[in-house]
Amino acid sequence: MSRLVFGIDLGTTYSCVAQVDDYDRAVVLKNFEGKNTTPSVAYFGEETEVIGEEAKNLSVLEPERVVSFVKRSISTDDAYNKPTKFPRGLDPTEISAYILKKIVKDANDAGQYPEPIKDVVITCPAYFGTKERLRTKQAGIIAGLNVLAIINEPTAAAIAYGMKVKDEKIVMVYDLGGGTFDVTIIRVKGGTITVIATGGDHHLGGVDWDNALSEYILNQYNKEKGTSYSMDSDPHLKNTLSLLAEENKKRLSAKDTVNAVLTIEGASSRIELTRAIFDQLTEFRLEETVDKTNEVIRIAKQKGFDRIDEVLLVGGSSRMPQIKARIDAELGCDAKLTDPDECIAKGAAIYAMNEAYSQAMEEYAEGVRDEKPQSIGLSNQTRVVNVTSKTYGMGFTDENDKNKPKIFNMIFANTPLDGNCRASETFSTREDGQRGVTLPVYESDVANPETDKIIEPQMAVPMEEGEPHALQLSKYYPKGTPVEVVFEIDVEGILHVHGEVGTDSIDFEMKIKGVKDEKELIKSVAMLSKSNVQ
Numbered sequence: 001m002s003r004l005v006f007g008i009d010l011g012t013t014y015s016c017v018a019q020v021d022d023y024d025r026a027v028v029l030k031n032f033e034g035k036n037t038t039p040s041v042a043y044f045g046e047e048t049e050v051i052g053e054e055a056k057n058l059s060v061l062e063p064e065r066v067v068s069f070v071k072r073s074i075s076t077d078d079a080y081n082k083p084t085k086f087p088r089g090l091d092p093t094e095i096s097a098y099i100l101k102k103i104v105k106d107a108n109d110a111g112q113y114p115e116p117i118k119d120v121v122i123t124c125p126a127y128f129g130t131k132e133r134l135r136t137k138q139a140g141i142i143a144g145l146n147v148l149a150i151i152n153e154p155t156a157a158a159i160a161y162g163m164k165v166k167d168e169k170i171v172m173v174y175d176l177g178g179g180t181f182d183v184t185i186i187r188v189k190g191g192t193i194t195v196i197a198t199g200g201d202h203h204l205g206g207v208d209w210d211n212a213l214s215e216y217i218l219n220q221y222n223k224e225k226g227t228s229y230s231m232d233s234d235p236h237l238k239n240t241l242s243l244l245a246e247e248n249k250k251r252l253s254a255k256d257t258v259n260a261v262l263t264i265e266g267a268s269s270r271i272e273l274t275r276a277i278f279d280q281l282t283e284f285r286l287e288e289t290v291d292k293t294n295e296v297i298r299i300a301k302q303k304g305f306d307r308i309d310e311v312l313l314v315g316g317s318s319r320m321p322q323i324k325a326r327i328d329a330e331l332g333c334d335a336k337l338t339d340p341d342e343c344i345a346k347g348a349a350i351y352a353m354n355e356a357y358s359q360a361m362e363e364y365a366e367g368v369r370d371e372k373p374q375s376i377g378l379s380n381q382t383r384v385v386n387v388t389s390k391t392y393g394m395g396f397t398d399e400n401d402k403n404k405p406k407i408f409n410m411i412f413a414n415t416p417l418d419g420n421c422r423a424s425e426t427f428s429t430r431e432d433g434q435r436g437v438t439l440p441v442y443e444s445d446v447a448n449p450e451t452d453k454i455i456e457p458q459m460a461v462p463m464e465e466g467e468p469h470a471l472q473l474s475k476y477y478p479k480g481t482p483v484e485v486v487f488e489i490d491v492e493g494i495l496h497v498h499g500e501v502g503t504d505s506i507d508f509e510m511k512i513k514g515v516k517d518e519k520e521l522i523k524s525v526a527m528l529s530k531s532n533v534q
């Protein structure tokens with residue numbers, strides 16, 4: 001059995017690759033610069049593309065050519081439209097593919113494997129919907145990888161922390177990264193990890209702590225020099241300050257006092273920064289994370305989970321001492337903090353290894369493989385159960401109010417995708433001898449089955465582009481004939497719809513909007529294959 005399977009944390013600000021080594025330990029593969037994580041930053045020149053540390057540094061000189069935080073826009077169709085050697089602007093999936101290409105290339109160089117890295121498990125936030133997951137997978141395919149699975153980041157973290165308990169454990173994963181904040185409560189039971197509730201703020205992360213510090217440094221500089229420099233009108237100064245602030249923020253995680261040196265137009269100033277000042281400047285951000293955390297705890301409670309046995313802190317920003325101190329105080333716990341910026345990639349690697357082992361065992365059982373695969377020291381198999389991240393409903397019109405279409409929600413966000421994610425409802429035909437019944441499917445972010453069963457159309461988005469599917473009726477049915485509708489979401493997150501009136505029926509799968517089809521995927525693969533990422 002090949003041990004050449006890898007886990008990839010494709011992060012908003014940093015990405016990381018890990019593998020399970022011959023001693024069954026999950027280890028991170030270093031990048032070209034000798035670091036364990038690579039900035040998820042891309043620079044597009046007219047001829048060259050650069051990813052990582054160098055791209056981040058180039059953001060000071062040519063901010064307009066640098067793309068950061070692309071993961072935040074993975075669900076959008078924003079294109080990067082600056083002049084490059086490509087015939088068109090790159091979309092977020094392709095830019096993510098670039099990042100994957102670079103980190104895999106570096107890992108290949110570090111590992112000196114007999115064959116290039118191919119089989120990977122990539123992580124994504126628990127809140128990612130089907131479209132974002134498919135796009136992440138497609139980024140992997142465009143980068144030339146075979147994506148074994150996309151798993152949730154908090155799940156990967158729990159695996160890395162060795163959550164393989166026999167007894168039930170309720171674990172909260174507090175993940176404060178560079179650009180996003182996620183809190184997820186999961187249940188670990190007999191090797192199965194199920195997401196109970198998830199939430200957070202996708203525009204809150206280490207960069208907000210950097211911004212607060214940037215502002216402070218510039219204010220101190222202006223005070224000392226009697227100047228009035230401003231970041232608003234000067235992207236170069238803004239990027240210089242961001243790099244300076246981030247560097248000093250990290251140092252403040254280990255020391256009480258540090259000195260930042262800021263030079264503007266040849267004039268330098270030394271600015272003393274203390275952890276106490278830093279904590280004060282950023283306290284409001286910390287409190288925002290606490291509020292979000294309490295919100296997720298409330299959702300878990302509503303679902304009947306009113307205790308938390310373990311709190312795991314992940315994401316590079318959890319290294320700031322203020323985080324553990326505040327979370328411990330708020331929840332009366334002793335939150336665990338080990339490897340916060342590597343544990344997700346490591347968990348994904350362990351999961352990938354388990355997948356490879358299970359596959360090999362299956363092949364052996366079926367007689368496809370002669371040799372029994374060598375058992376791996378990762379003791380037990382972990383099964384992962386995801387939950388739906390969106391709510392899915394059917395459009396209908398009310399008997400008494402025909403001009404006002406409404407949405408009847410069938411499957412709510414946070415329902416486990418365990419193979420039994422199914423809901424049915426009976427509607428009725430509106431007229432005698434109706435020729436057909438349209439079945440418009442909507443997705444939304446409402447989440448409360450008690451108050452959001454029926455919602456207005458403007459609260460949701462149609463899942464189909466153009467006309468919705470329709471069930472053609474082949475014979476006469478009187479007004480009020482039952483229309484049976486069944487929604488079923490498979491373990492991959494694909495929604496299957498069944499509609500039935502008398503002996504007529506229709507079945508369709510919800511295609512996810514905005515995901516590349518086969519042809520487009522081939523084009524992207526071809527376009528990126530011409531490029532030698534650095």
Ligand code: AMP
Pocket residue numbers: 011012013014015037176177178179205206207246249250251253314315316317318319320340341
């Ligand atoms: P992630 O997206 O999980 O890789 O987290 C990246 C974020 O963690 C960035 O904002 C980093 O500046 C931040 N970070 C990394 N190391 C430290 C540290 N030692 N102290 C504070 N923040 C850190």
